[in-house]
Amino acid sequence: MTATAYASPSVVNKPSGSYDAIVIGAGVAGLYQVHRLRDLGLNVIGLETGSGVGGTWYWNRYPGCRFDSESYIYQYWFSQDVYESWTWSERFPAQPEIERWMNFVADRCDLRKEFNFNTTVKSAVYDETKSRWVVTTDRGSTFDAKYLVTCCGMLSAPLSEIFPGQSSFKGKLVHTSRWPKESIDLNGKRVGVIGIGATGIQVIQTIASQCKHLKIFVRTPQYIIPMKNPKYGPAEAAWYKGRFDELKETVPNTFTGFEYDFVGAWEDHSPEQRREVMERIWNEGSLRLWLASYGEIFSDEKASDEISDFVREKMQERLKDPRLCDLLIPKDYGFGTHRVPLESGYLEVYHRANVEAISVRDNPIQCMTPEGIQLANGDVHELDVIIMATGFDAGSGALTRIDIRGRGGRSLKEDWGRDIRTALGMQVHGYPNMFTTGAPLAPSAALCNMTTCLQQQVDWITNCIDHVEQSGMNVIEVTKEKEDEWVAHHDEIANGTLVVKTNSWYMGSNVDGKPRRLLSYIGGVGPYKKKCDEVTESGYAGFAKR
Ligand code: NAP
Secondary structure (H helix, E strand, C coil): CCCCCCCCCCCCCCCCEEEEEEEECCCHHHHHHHHHHHHCCCCEEEECCCCCCCCHHHHCCCCCCECCCCCCCCCCCCCHHHHHHCCCCECCCEHHHHHHHHHHHHHHCCCHHHEECCCCEEEEEEECCCCEEEEEECCCCEEEEEEEEECCCCCCCECCCCCCCHHHCCCEEEEHHHCCCCCCCCCCCEEEEECCCHHHHHHHHHHCCCCCEEEEEECCCCCCEECCCCECCHHHHHHHHCCHHHHHHHHHHCCCCCCCCCCCCHHHCCHHHHHHHHHHHHCCCCCHHHHCCCHHHHCCHHHHHHHHHHHHHHHHHHCCCHHHHHHHCCCCCCCCCCCCCEECCHHHHCCCCCEEEEECCCCCEEEECCCEEEECCCCEEECCEEEECCCECCCCHHHHCCEEECHHHCEHHHHHHHCCCCECCCECCCCCCEEECCCCCEHHHCCCCHHHHHHHHHHHHHHHHHHHHHCCCCCEEECHHHHHHHHHHHHHHHHCCCHHHCCCHHHCCCCCCCCCCCCECCCCHHHHHHHHHHHHHCCCCCEEEC
16 A cells, blocks of 8 residues: 545544543654553543644655655554555655555554644643643643653754744745645745755755756755665565564664664774775665764764765765865764765756855855845845745754643753753653653654654653553652763763764754753664663662652
8 A cells, every 4th residue: 555545634532631641742653652552541642733643744744855764664663564554665755655654554553533633732730739740732622641741753843933034024934844735836936945954955956946046055064875765666565574573673773773783893894895885885875874884983083084085075076066065065074973864966956057055154144034035244135935944943842842840840941941851861850750752862862763762762651651550659750860870871972972073953052042962862772772671670760659
């Protein structure tokens, strides 16, 4: 099945009132969390801002949006039936197909009826006298529950209001993650794109041929890897469907939650061998060069320099113009120290006659005017459409945009405004019975194949809730000491890498005033899982229970 017509959800399926658990979000994690808690026999409600399921794949419908993970790896592993009943059309499919798949999963597991859609959570307040969370929404509804599980996504709080004068722009202004369902006609238009992250690159390479004129506002250059995206037919489907058991076992235990793992130690290979390995993996056309070539590229300056030079050389071969090389090839940070996007013909876009790269490195965007974008030197670029591919308040933003109050009325926004802390990325001291997925200080905040880590977190949370229920307890809350221990462990590993030296959303440096800390645990997906399992096996040592 590659295409299903899915029914539009009725918006409000469940009334205000008391539940056992509230799950926020109907994306990859939220769907699975509702499925698991319902299977435990809990009365659960899911609350979702969108009108349908999909999370990231519901919101990001900008032109060119597609997987950077192989479709047969970006998967749920809890059901062989679900895995085998969906057939992908290509290795890295586009958003419409992914959204259809999410709807297929929701329908196959009959999950839609557990959610209220078009419903945004405004506040979540812990009532200490009753040991319950009270959640209010923009629809005026109120829900209370023993458990609150946030599945809000780690890249879901868009940075869409960042330039003075945005509301004065007379044309169409859109952030990529709020692209309208009815799309935007770019034909014959003067279009500006701000941002060349993974999103900007996908947009730019897709729309360049449609626009009359495309201006790309470039600040920090990006390393790239060319994507190879073969179509999948029956032979490929049979190949990956036949690997379900193998993949289910291997994927959660690799360094980044993909099927591949590192090729060996950097020092054990000669420069010629390393070159041969890099060439081979480069030609695979996937994220493997970044995530599973040599682990040392994340920590060893020499390894980082060598692989960075390799990629720079590849980019230079395609970008013949020295001005473009200067603008678009990174020089001052290492390959892979922030997210590396896959691309298809992206660099060649800059050679088109209708495309212009505007450097805003030393001449930043100052504001938007009714006509377009004004730079610091006073130049105004007149535009009909401005596309903001400016990214997200990652990891913490989805939660700090909700008024979350824990014990004693403490505010998560204020707490994380001082210091972003969690234990295992799944609980925060001071917020009893609240569990988080895709939150800071877990691999799921950036450095993993998201489905792998989100499922592992949902499984851990479900087991923890089951433990509380089976023990007849009311409350579980990580202690300050356990949280301190996790933060210290996280920081120790992070500070031994080069990732903390590069500015990007990984470090929170894309948001003014955000406390700096590597948002994602970089000790590896498999090792992280082991640490989570140890907590479970210890009977939740370091967690206060009553
Ligand atoms: P991003 O990586 O944070 O990139 C934002 C871009 O906007 C950067 O180029 C940034 O420049 C630029 N920018 C922000 N403010 C600016 C300003 N004032 N002036 C000029 N430029 C400005 O965001 P993203 O591209 O949306 O990607 C976020 C993440 O989403 C990715 O890293 C990836 O994890 C995920 N993603 C995944 C896929 C996929 O799997 N298929 C696709 C898209 C995105 P600076 O670098 O100079 O700040």
